[in-house]
Amino acid sequence: MNQQTQVASTTFVKFEQEHILPIPETKRTGTPWSLFAIWVGLNMMPLAVVTGAVASGGYGLPIGWSIVAILVGNVIGAIGAALHAAQGPHLGIPQMLQARAQFGYQGGGLFAIIALVMFLGFFASILIVAKDSLAVVFPEVNGSLAILVFAAIGVVLCVFGYDLLRRTMVYLSVLIGVTVAITMPLLWLKPDVTAPRADVAFSYEGFFGMLAIGIVWQLAYAPYVSDYTRYLPKKTGPKSAFWSTYLGLVGSSVFVMALGVLLGAANPNNPLAALSDHLGWIGIIALIIFAVSSALINGVELYCAVMNALTVLQSSFRMTVTTSTRVVTTLVCGAVATLVALLGQGDFMATFESFLLLLLYVLIPWSAINLADYFIIRRGHYVVVDLFARDGGQYGRWNRVGLTSYAIGLAAQLPFMVTPLFTGPLAAPLRNLDLAWLIGFVVTGVAYLLMVRLTNTAGAGTAGSELPLTPPAARP
Structure with missing residues (x-):
């Protein structure tokens, strides 16, 4: 009986039951290889190609300098993302739910x-780029229908x-990796x-602008690396x-963005x-491969959106999160994002570049804290246990140190x-070099460490890190 169960579990796809709850040790089926494949596959999409094209097509950098800026940016940004990922096996909870420890039960919801x-x-964004990929091959295709x-x-x-997402990404990482390996040479x-x-021509503004985009591309993964x-x-x-996270993220993103540099040129x-x-x-x-794979890869983005939506719902309302809640939230989030894609099919490149820069500024302080x-x-x-308690336990509802x-x-x-x-007043003297991310990270980190020491809250939360013995939803 046990052998039959084991065979079945490796043959059939498991329907997820855990949602935002801590993952019990008995259900932790991930491996370093499958994790590596997830991050490799996630970057193997036309959105990464378009992002790489910003260097040569948008900033007008030479191909060599474009690739250098992309490499340096991704190498730096992935350090932060991978450090966040290292928290997952220890705590067993989604990344942004853990923000309750730094900002409070309701503060983390923000x-x-x-x-x-x-x-x-x-x-x-991925829907729009996937549609654009298909439209190049089939100009007569209805863009809205494709989306x-x-x-x-x-x-x-x-x-x-x-x-299912894990298994899909393993196969996609191989398929698209071969595709890029053939087209680039x-x-x-x-x-x-x-x-x-x-x-x-080379410009400092273009180089550091693209370097910042490389950093934010990687830091954009930070809020959900622990989800996997x-x-x-x-x-x-x-x-x-x-x-597993660092090598998967850097290797694939630089690889695909370099293809984008050539296409942008x-x-x-x-x-x-x-x-x-x-x-x-x-x-x-x-x-065609890019278009179809983007639709599959997009499930990963939506999954992380759902984890955050469930965290917001639980932070805001007295409710028990169930599998049905997850499914309904998935449908609602998918519908909202699809509507945004349908309405945003215009000047995508300029809008997306602005979107990336905005993400950089809002993510940097959170990551540092x-x-x-x-x-x-x-x-x-x-x-x-306290991360699921409505009063926040020892972490409280609002953490003034984290928020300040x-x-x-x-x-x-x-x-x-x-x-x-x-454009900030100090940007012009620096030749419009985008250094805000570096200053924001250092200042935020130092401010947080000093305020924790001054308010004598360093010892909070050090009693243990075991999983709840009773379902968190049943606790007050």
């Missing part, structure tokens, strides 16, 4: 809302949950793609979670069209911001 908006935005079909695929995957061999252009590493057995340890206005223009039928096949709290203040010791530190971090970034809507 940051879950920010993450929710971010993931819905990525879901919508609806792709959205439905992502929603179905998300409804099934972690196990072929583009390098095209003189009209790699030949120097008169309108291209929480499925690793606790004995796997933080090092495996860190390196070939066609700044429509990078995806450059695939079919320069590679013929090979490029057409690549575009979370990492300082986990690795320096509490050193991984949290009372998980976050406000300080946002304010510190303002004078250095460089965005299409606002």
Whole structure:
């Protein structure tokens, strides 16, 4: 009987039952390899291609400098994302739910809302780029219909949950990796793609702007990396979670964005069209693969949006989160993001670049506080039961130290911001170099550490980090 059960569990996809609850050790079926495959597959999409194209097509950087900026940005940003991922096997809970320890039970809900908006935005962005990929091959296709079909695929995957998403990403990482490995060398061999252009030149503004985009691309994963590493057995340890995440994120994102650099150099206005223009039928096949895979990959984005939506609901209302709640929330979130995609099919490149910069500024202070709290203040010791208690337990409903530190971090970034809507007064003397992210991270982290010491709250939450012995939903 046990053998039959074991065979069945490895043959059939498991329908997720845990949602935002801590994952019991007996249900932690993840492995470092499957985690690596998730992050590799998640970057293997046309949205990463379009992001890479911003360097050569948007900022007008030469191909070599574009790739250097992308490499440095992703290498730096992925450190933060992977450090967040290292928390998953230890605590077994979603990433943004753990923010309750730094900002309070209801304060953490504010940051879950920010993450929710971010993931819905990525879901919508991926739908638009997938539609654009398909439209290059089939110009007569109805764009709105394509978005609806792709959205439905992502929603179905998300409804099934972690196990189906994990298996899907393993296969996609191989398929799209081969696709990029074939198309990139072929583009390098095209003189009209790699030949120097008169309108291209190195600029500090462009280089640091693209470096910042590389950082935010990786930090955008930080609010949900633990959503997947929480499925690793606790004995796997933080090092495996860190390196599986870090290598998967950096290797795949730099690889695919480098392809985007070539396509942006070939066609700044429509990078995806450059695939079919320069590679013929090979490029057409690549575009179809990109379009279909994006619909599948999008299930991961929606899954993380749902985890944050459930965290917000539980923080705001007296309710028991169930599997039915997760499914209904998935359908609602999917519908909202799809509507955004349908309404946002216009000037996508400029809108998306602004969206990435905005994410950078709001994520940096949260990341600094979370990492300082986990690795320096509490050193991984949290009372998980209190994270689900409506009064916040020892973490309270609102944590003034965390919220004040976050406000300080946002304010510190303002004078250095460089965005299409606002440029800080200190940006011009720095030749419009986007250093706000670095200043925001350092100032926020220092402010949080000092305020914790001054308010004598360093010892809070160090009593233990075991999983609840009773279901958190049943606790007050």
